[in-house]
Amino acid sequence: MATKKKQVARELLFGDFWEFDPAPETAPAGIADRYGLFIGGEFVAPKSKKWFDSISPRDEAKLSEIALANEADVAAAYAAAAKAFPAWSKLPGAERGKYLYRLARLLQDRAREFAVAETLDGGKPIREARDFDVPMAAAHFFYHAGWADKLEYAAPGRDLRALGVVGQVIPWNFPLLMLAWKLAPALALGNTVVLKPAETTSITALKFAELIRDAGLPPGVVNIVTGAGETGAAVVRHKTAAKIAFTGSTGVGKWIQRELAGTGKRLTLELGGKGANIVFEDAAIDQAVEGIINGIFFNQGHVCCAGSRLLVQESIESEVLRKLKLRMKSLRTGDPLDKNTDIGAINSKRQWERITELVEAGVSEGAEIHQPACELPEKGFYFAPTLLCGVTQSHRVVKEEIFGPVLSVLTFRTPDEAVEKANNTAYGLSAGVWTDKGSKYLAVASQLKAGVVWGNSFNKFDPTSPFGGFKESGFGREGGRQGLLEYGELE
Numbered sequence: 001m002a003t004k005k006k007q008v009a010r011e012l013l014f015g016d017f018w019e020f021d022p023a024p025e026t027a028p029a030g031i032a033d034r035y036g037l038f039i040g041g042e043f044v045a046p047k048s049k050k051w052f053d054s055i056s057p058r059d060e061a062k063l064s065e066i067a068l069a070n071e072a073d074v075a076a077a078y079a080a081a082a083k084a085f086p087a088w089s090k091l092p093g094a095e096r097g098k099y100l101y102r103l104a105r106l107l108q109d110r111a112r113e114f115a116v117a118e119t120l121d122g123g124k125p126i127r128e129a130r131d132f133d134v135p136m137a138a139a140h141f142f143y144h145a146g147w148a149d150k151l152e153y154a155a156p157g158r159d160l161r162a163l164g165v166v167g168q169v170i171p172w173n174f175p176l177l178m179l180a181w182k183l184a185p186a187l188a189l190g191n192t193v194v195l196k197p198a199e200t201t202s203i204t205a206l207k208f209a210e211l212i213r214d215a216g217l218p219p220g221v222v223n224i225v226t227g228a229g230e231t232g233a234a235v236v237r238h239k240t241a242a243k244i245a246f247t248g249s250t251g252v253g254k255w256i257q258r259e260l261a262g263t264g265k266r267l268t269l270e271l272g273g274k275g276a277n278i279v280f281e282d283a284a285i286d287q288a289v290e291g292i293i294n295g296i297f298f299n300q301g302h303v304c305c306a307g308s309r310l311l312v313q314e315s316i317e318s319e320v321l322r323k324l325k326l327r328m329k330s331l332r333t334g335d336p337l338d339k340n341t342d343i344g345a346i347n348s349k350r351q352w353e354r355i356t357e358l359v360e361a362g363v364s365e366g367a368e369i370h371q372p373a374c375e376l377p378e379k380g381f382y383f384a385p386t387l388l389c390g391v392t393q394s395h396r397v398v399k400e401e402i403f404g405p406v407l408s409v410l411t412f413r414t415p416d417e418a419v420e421k422a423n424n425t426a427y428g429l430s431a432g433v434w435t436d437k438g439s440k441y442l443a444v445a446s447q448l449k450a451g452v453v454w455g456n457s458f459n460k461f462d463p464t465s466p467f468g469g470f471k472e473s474g475f476g477r478e479g480g481r482q483g484l485l486e487y488g489e490l491e
Contacts, residue, residue, distance in 0.1 A: 020332070023339040025126045029117040030110075031203055034065040037073055037226060038209035040080040041219030047072040052227075054203055057123035057345040058336055059379045066202045069225040074194070074234040077223035081165040081192040082240055084220030089162045089190035097148030100187060102215040104141035107134065110211070114204060118176055119336045121203040123345030123381070124299050126337050136461060137180035140479070143463035144184035147484055151189065154481055159491040162190035163266060164242035166487065167235045170205075171248045172198035172347050173302035173403075179205050182245050183222065185484045191242075192221050196235050198248075199228040200348050233259075241265055243487070247304075250401075250427075250472045268476025268486050270304065270468055272401040273429030276422035277307030277458060278444065280415075281315045283434035287456065289323045292407070295432060295458035297331065297385055300343055301405040302351075304473070305430035307458050309398060310409045311418050317411050321389065328385050329372045343405055346381040355383055355404035362388050362397035362408070393424055401427070415440065419447045428470035432458045451477075 034051065036043040048070040054063045069077075088096070107114065115129040124133070151160050166186050170178035175197055186193050197205035205224055212222050225231060229252075236244050236256055243266035246256055250271040260267055277295050279288045295307030312320045336344030346352040363369050370387040386406040391398050397408050412418040422431055431450040433441050445453040451469040454460055461467070466482035468474065477483045 020340045022335070024335070025116055025119070025337045025339060027112045027116050029120055030113045030207065031064050031117055031120070035067060035202070035206040035226070037067045037069055037077070038206065038212070038222070038224040039073070039077045040223070041213060041217070043209070046070070047076070052199065054121060054200070056120050057347055057381045058120060059377070060381075063120060064203060066199075066206070066226050069196075069227045069231045069234070071234045074225050074231065074238060077194045077225050078165060078238050078240040080220035080223050081194050084218055085162075085164055085192045088192055088218060088221050091190070093149035093151055093188075096188060096190065097145040099215055099217055100141045100145035100148060100184060103211055104138045104145065106211045106215055107138045107141070107208075111135070111138070114176060114207060116337070117207055118204050119344070122172065122175060122201045123336050123347050124302075125341045125344040127339055127341070128299060133174060133177050136463075137176045140177075140180040140184045140463045144188040144484065147185075147481075148188040151488075154484055154488075155490055160189070160485070160488040161491060163487060163489055164191065165240050166191045166193050166243045166245060167238065167241040168193055168195040168245045169232045169235055169248065170195065170197055172201040173299060173304070175201040176204040176208065178247055179208060181478045181483075182247075185478075186245075186487045187221065189484065189487045191487055194223045194225060194235055194238075194241070196225050196227065196232050199226065202226045236260070243267065245476075245486075246270070253474055266486075268468075268478070269474035270476070270478060271429075271472060271474040272403075272427055273304045273306065273469065273473050274309060274399070274401055274425045274427045275305050275307045275430035275432070275450070276309045276311050276425075276448070277432040278311045278412075278418050278422060278434065279313065279316070279320060280418075280433075280435040280440065281313040282436040282440075284436065284456070285316065285319060285323060288434040289320065289327050291432060291434065291456070291458045292324060293327055293331070296407045297343055297405050298459055300346055300383070302347060302403055303459065305452065305459070306403075307430070307432050308402060308407060309422075309425075310407055311412050311421055312409065313418075314411045314413050321387075321409070325370060325372070325387065328370075328387065331372065331374075331385050333374045333382060333384055334377055343385055346383050346404065349381055351403065352381040352383060355402055355406065358397055358400060358402050359386060359388070359406055362391065362395055365391075365395050367391045367395060367397060367408075393421065399425070415444055419444060423447075423449045426472045429473035430454070430469075
């Protein structure tokens with residue numbers, strides 16, 4: 001009888017009998033039926049006279065029609081930015097800072113609306129858009145507004161001047177936040193910008209254009225052109241650009257580097273990753289399990305620095321996997337507008353197919369797959385949280401970036417073996433180390449070839465801290481004083 005009571009209590013505790021009622025976000029997203037290009041301070045129709053649909057991965061519903069920019073549209077955007085540059089760059093830093101403060105406050109004023117729009121357009125859970133993406137985007141504008149009138153302290157003893165017109169291309173996993181990461185430092189230093197958002201997630205960038213207009217920024221300081229790969233290529237190739245800043249896939253990053261070779265244009269690349277999350281036997285296991293969950297399932301795994309490779313010490317493998325599977329059982333996958341949802345929709349059908357193909361390849365190569373039972377919505381693009389055990393360094397799922405809610409598990413015996421396996425990748429963006437000993441953390445972290453190494457945590461970000469990678473994860477930094485310097489010329 002006592003055993004039965006314990007089983008009932010356990011099932012109640014972990015949700016076998018309980019089910020949450022839906023808690024949908026009801027705030028309006030304020031999405032227009034059609035968006036033009038934002039050039040010279042105004043929304044204009046594309047010279048291409050072409051438009052494309054923005055589809056919500058939540059339910060495959062059409063959200064809006066987006067202008068498709070061609071080379072002539074991109075040229076017009078660069079012309080507007082070049083015209084605005086002399087006055088904007090000569091504006092006192094304190095005045096530029098006022099504009100950035102204003103943008104941050106306007107974003108805060110419309111935070112709920114932007115969070116809903118970000119969720120509908122990208123598929124991420126409303127809790128993440130509301131509690132992370134929008135507040136962090138505002139924080140970057142606040143932070144860089146503070147730098148605008150203190151540039152002489154960014155590089156003591158050197159003069160720091162704006163580069164000119166900057167071309168920026170951002171990805172679909174954090175549309176609003178990536179916009180803030182790139183726009184804020186560029187504007188603080190006095191550059192003007194031509195920015196292209198990802199074709200699958202253009203809406204919050206275009207909504208932000210409304211804030212740019214409301215904040216009274218001079219026409220042409222920020223221009224937003226929308227489209228797919230051809231539009232991005234036009235932004236990269238245009239002769240007016242003094243610098244290109246790109247966040248996206250490693251393959252496209254390599255193409256951009258080849259394209260810009262010999263042109264004299266500055267370049268920063270933040271590309272893919274295959275982050276190692278290393279758990280030692282002396283770690284706080286429950287805390288580490290939460291860090292593992294956050295490291296791979298945050299934003300459906302659509303995170304370049306995701307901890308997609310779990311390296312766990314052999315002596316605690318069974319305990320970690322048992323607790324990890326139990327924790328995965330409590331994750332809720334489904335409607336991203338539901339405030340109870342932990343894992344929302346995969347960003348697009350194309351990405352869903354990529355994740356599916358790689359997981360199937362892992363299983364065919366001998367991986368043991370674990371997915372908790374969950375009922376996925378019939379419409380939209382959803383993928384259950386996935387654990388792949390019994391893999392080796394040669395498995396595709398260990399070598400290639402999946403960019404989805406899929407965790408590959410490997411083991412190690414010694415710290416040296418953990419470091420060797422963690423560094424055995426073409427990427428070098430992030431890593432995590434879980435241990436109760438500070439000396440062990442410092443020793444291991446100093447040997448990891450990654451741009452950021454978290455200690456007893458994962459996916460912690462702050463505008464004051466630089467972020468970037470090594471090897472095929474790119475070069476250059478975003479955030480902090482280091483990221484600011486990427487947008488200036490030292491004299």
